[in-house]
Amino acid sequence: MPDVVVVGGGAAGIIAAWRAGQLGAEVLLLEKTARLGTKILISGGGKCNITHDGEIQDVLRGFRPNEARFLRPACYRFTNKQIIEMLTTKGLEVYTRPDGRIFPVHQTAKDVVAILKGYLDDASVSVRLEAPVGGMEAQNGRIKSVIVSGEAIMASQVVLSVGGSSYPNSGTTGDGWKWAKDLGHTIQKVHAALAPIYLETPAADRSGVALRDCVLKARLNAKEIARWRGDMLFTHLGVSGPTVLGISRVVAERFSEGEVSLDADLTPDRSHEALTQDIVEWCKENPKKAISAVVADIMPSRLSVHLMDDAGVDGATPSGQLDKKSRNRLVANLKQWPLGRVRAVPLEKGEVVAGGVSLNEVDPHTMASLKVQGLYLCGEVLDIAGDVGGYNLQAAFASGFVAGESAAKSALNLDS
Ligand SMILES: Cc1cc2nc3c(=O)[nH]c(=O)nc-3n(C[C@H](O)[C@H](O)[C@H](O)COP(=O)(O)OP(=O)(O)OC[C@H]3O[C@@H](n4cnc5c(N)ncnc54)[C@H](O)[C@@H]3O)c2cc1C
Secondary structure (H helix, E strand, O other), X not given: OOOEEEXXXXXXXXXXXXXXXXXXXXXXXXXXXXXXXXXXXXXXXXXXXXXXXXXXXXXXXXOOHHHHHHHHHHHHHOOHHHHHHHXXXXXXXXXXXXXXXXXXXXXXHHHHHHHHHHXXXXXXXXXXXXXXXXXXXXXOOEEXXXXXXXXXXXXXXXXXXXXXXXXHHHOOOOHHHHHHHHOOOOEEEEEEEOXXXXXXXXXXXXXXXXXXXXXXXXXXXXXXXXXXXXXXXXXXXXXXXXHHHHHHHHHHHHHHHOOEEEEEEOOOOOOHHHHHHHHHHHHXXXXXXXXXXXHHOXXXXXXXXXXXXXHOOOOOOEHHXXXXXXXXXXXXXXXOEEEEEEEEOOHHHOXXXXXXXXXXXXXXXXXXXXXXXXXXXXXXXXXXXXXXXXXXXXXXXXXXXXXXXXXXXXXXXXXX
């Protein structure tokens, strides 16, 4: 019987297993798929945004306040600097982008996973791949066993790190929530987060075109519910890109409450009045130029055609002949360009899922379940979803470290 069984070999599970092994525990890591760290491999488009730079109190701003409160002890116990040091000690070179996101210099997530696997070897962790856990059993409030292919592996300390349910092809199909619920845990409603948004009437000819530095806003029954500044991309089904991922969680949460629509402010640094004034002056200076030229300065021409159509302005109109009403409609559209009604926020396409095991039922200092003795939970199986920026891997690494450490200390009767 291993001292610690870790279920799920993603970011959280790998670090949990390594830490438990490092402390001297005999560790068995069970992974459903044929390889470890699948989501790390696809993270950051294969480049892996490992974590976020800065002081921990700043890193915690990448989470909602209740999530940040929960993660604080773990993120101080295993910091962003520690995971980077683990990787760089083994030869990975990293760089920090101006926005604080940390990536490998040679831009490959494979290097990150290879190094983490090396740590598992160093800590003598037994890894079983293609070992899908089918359930776990408890007796008298204590964890008793983990079921793999019908076989019960007896276990007194189990770390549950099976992730969420987005990208189900990567192995994450929400298995942990069912087991946690059966063991008495509350599962907070699961929603997409960091996901693309599908529109009811996506315009096929916009697909593939990007908008730079706009403010994307979501409105529920016309009232603003979320906004994010940055780039966005039109897709064949709707919209994607950083701004879209940024608002997707709120949109997914509020979607059932009414009509949710999106619009974009294409000149976020210029007020309505300032933009009007700029256009008036531009028209005075360029009376013979078509008004489409002023819009083409602000956005790609493939999109400006649509915006002019929406504003009811003929792009060929010489600027000197643009009447006030047309100018006002143009300005109104540049400041609040309607992109359409939201059809869906696909859960399976999200980089993470929001929702999961309630944080009220897990000790943030140990990651121990408050419902079942000997059970520890970490990573995305918990009700945590950070922003884009390396926050989610940091949460998985930090909570995994604490879970593995606590499980090993309990198994080996080590002082805490
Ligand atoms: C496309 C994409 C890009 C991303 N990019 C970034 C990024 O750049 N930076 C960042 O911080 N975050 C990123 N994320 C999010 C980040 O990858 C996750 O938050 C993180 O991997 C969660 O770690 P985890 O260990 O909790 O779960 P996972 O990494 O999902 O690991 C869970 C593991 O459990 C296994 N498992 C599931 N069920 C069972 C079972 N029944 N039995 C045994 N094993 C099981 C799974 O196969 C999987 O290997 C991205 C996510 C995606 C999908």
